Amino acid sequence: MRYLTFALGKGRLAKHTLELFEKIGITCDEMKDENSRKLIFTNEELKLRFFLSKGPDVPTYVEYGAADIGVVGKDTILEEGRKVHEVMDLGYGSCRMCVCGPLKAAPLLENHEIIRVATKYPNIAKDYFYNTKHQTVEIIKLNGSIELAPIVGLSEVIVDIVETGSTLRENGLTVLEEVCPISARMIVNPVSMRMDSDRIRDLITRLRTVI
Numbered sequence: 395m396r397y398l399t400f401a402l403g404k405g406r407l408a409k410h411t412l413e414l415f416e417k418i419g420i421t422c423d424e425m426k427d428e429n430s431r432k433l434i435f436t437n438e439e440l441k442l443r444f445f446l447s448k449g450p451d452v453p454t455y456v457e458y459g460a461a462d463i464g465v466v467g468k469d470t471i472l473e474e475g476r477k478v479h480e481v482m483d484l485g486y487g488s489c490r491m492c493v494c495g496p497l498k499a500a501p502l503l504e505n506h507e508i509i510r511v512a513t514k515y516p517n518i519a520k521d522y523f524y525n526t527k528h529q530t531v532e533i534i535k536l537n538g539s540i541e542l543a544p545i546v547g548l549s550e551v552i553v554d555i556v557e558t559g560s561t562l563r564e565n566g567l568t569v570l571e572e573v574c575p576i577s578a579r580m581i582v583n584p585v586s587m588r589m590d591s592d593r594i595r596d597l598i599t600r601l602r603t604v605i
């Protein structure tokens with residue numbers, strides 16, 4: 395039997411993902427050692443391999459077949475646009491992708507004005523403004539602390555993740571429009587899905603029982 399390889403997004407989702415796999419008897423204790431610099435971990439008994447990578451790299455590994463299965467946020471799947479099958483909503487990592495800004499920016503979204511939109515998610519923002527709203531905008535790519543942009547005058551609005559809303563509140567900003575709901579998803583390489591369909595379907599069935 396060949397190894398099934400999992401690419402798991404680092405950061406916020408990783409702990410939940412490992413806990414979920416543990417619930418169905420898939421453990422990889424080595425992965426929990428935060429001091430280790432080892433990158434890939436093997437469960438010999440179940441013929442599984444796991445590695446953690448930056449979230450945006452997960453769909454890349456899965457599209458190329460370097461990983462059979464990936465776990466990553468819906469935001470990353472939409473932004474990366476890779477050819478992968480999204481097979482399951484895992485339920486955790488819930489948040490919303492939103493257009494946010496100061497309340498005074500709300501009319502700018504109604505009148506088809508050319509506004510500046512700062513975001514870590516240029517593809518999601520472009521798709522939303524061009525294809526859903528039919529509004530021409532200038533997209534400004536940032537890499538973090540997106541809420542700063544409208545405060546310092548870099549952009550009129552932002553497209554970003556809202557979870558509890560505290561970052562917005564503490565900075566005098568608000569949700570102006572919702573783009574889509576986000577949560578952790580399981581993705582599968584299309585060829586692996588055919589070649590190992592029994593094992594992958596069994597995994598999905600077992601995960602469904604604990605979600």
Ligand SMILES: Nc1ncnc2c1ncn2[C@@H]1O[C@H](COP(=O)(O)OP(=O)(O)OP(=O)(O)O)[C@@H](O)[C@H]1O
Nearest residue numbers: 404405406407449467468469487488489555557576
């Ligand atoms: N409050 C939140 N902020 C950001 N992501 C969240 C939040 N709540 C849930 N998520 C989900 O968790 C995923 C991973 O978030 P995390 O911040 O760890 O990764 P990241 O944004 O790639 O991090 P970094 O830029 O620090 O490498 C996101 O892609 C998203 O799906």
Ligand SMILES: O=P(O)(O)OC[C@H]1O[C@H](OP(=O)(O)OP(=O)(O)O)[C@H](O)[C@@H]1O
Nearest residue numbers: 538539540554555556557558559560561
């Ligand atoms: O609604 P809240 O619960 O406040 O969460 C939303 C915030 O969390 C994320 O930022 P993150 O902490 O990942 O930092 P970053 O801005 O550097 O990406 C996101 O980009 C928002 O800024």
